Amino acid sequence: MSVGLVIVSHSEKIAVGVVELAAQMAPxxxxxxxxxxxxxxxxxxxTSFERxxxxxxxxxxxxxxxxxxxxxxxxxTAETVLExxxxxxxxxxxLAEAAIVEGAVAAAxxxxxxxxxxEVLRAAEGAVVSLSPQELQPFVSGAATGHGEGGAPGGTASPAGSQVSGSFTLPNRMGLHARPAAVLAAALLELDAEVTLNGVDATSVMLLMSLGLGQGERASVEASGPDAQRALDVVRESVESGFGEPS
Structure with missing residues (x-):
């Protein structure tokens, strides 16, 4: 099982659209x-109490x-229903205090x-609304735009094996947009590792999307923890496959 989500909007079409978007990330x-x-x-x-x-x-x-x-x-309306x-x-x-679209995607x-x-509630309430990396300082490092110098291509590991890093070029036409960001974040959430990609938390779909990384840009990854190497491998495999999308 998993935590369920309910999307309450004044517009029936908006609610349906948000569900459609979030469901793409969390089938x-x-x-x-x-x-x-x-x-x-x-x-x-x-809004409708009964709905x-x-x-x-x-x-x-x-x-x-x-x-x-x-x-x-x-x-x-939602508060009344809860009563x-x-x-x-x-x-x-x-009841989340969150932006309905960004919060729904992050929570999903x-x-x-x-x-x-x-944790699902915190993800919803912590979802980033702005998609401009410059506006996310200091939560996004200076390397977040992907145009700076990254780690060594292919990845390197510390002698203890608890910290690894690597830098990979995005081959797919759409880059790190919503679907691959969600797939990557979900895969990394299952691992016992702290992972950043271009300076942001790689388990946050909204922060990954905020980077705006396009085709040909670099994804620089740093990971630490028991599953650090596996996390780096997940990113490498995902990027090298183009997230299953055309290049």
Whole structure:
């Protein structure tokens, strides 16, 4: 099982679109759209108590649910629903203070990796809204744009084997866009290693996307911990395969 997500928007179409996007990153996570009003015509703007309640019920599993909302009254609707839940159900639901799109993608990737409820919530609330590396200082290092000098191609390891590094050129036409960023982040989440790619946390799909790395640019990786070498291998294999995309 995994933590479920409920997307609450004033627009039914926005909720459905966010679910569609997040589901591309996390195919095994239950993500439910709870947008629009009760009439379901897809035109009227508003939120529905019953839709949110039903969404939580549908998304609920053994690991709990994170609810993401767009505007203020959507938060109020979700809070009202939570007040009417049975105590044992309410204890397994978290209402995220997060940007609905970025938060949903980050939470979905974290949930796909098997993270518990509180970690999925933190991923949603910590998702980066801006995709400009310059605006992310000091969270992104000066090498984050991928134009500086990277590590040695192919990778190197310290004598103790606990720290490794490598630098790889992106061959695929679209570079490190949303899908490969999500796949890479999810794979690294499963390893016991701390990994950075061009200075950012490589287990964060939003930070990877913020780099804006395109075809021909360098991905410089540093990893430490018990699974450091495996983490470097995962990045190398992913990049060299072009993330399964055309070059």
């Amino acid at each position: 095994d996570v239950v993500i439910v759209a709870a947008g629009g009003t009760d009439d379901g015509d897809g035109v009227r703007i508003g 949110v309640r039903a969404g939580i019920e549908e998304a609920m599993g053994d690991d709990g649910v994170v609810v993401l909302t767009d505007l203020g009254s959507a938060v109020m 009417f839940l049975e105590p044992e159900v309410r204890a397994a639901v978290r 990737v974290q949930s796909q990796g098997g993270a518990p409820l509180e």
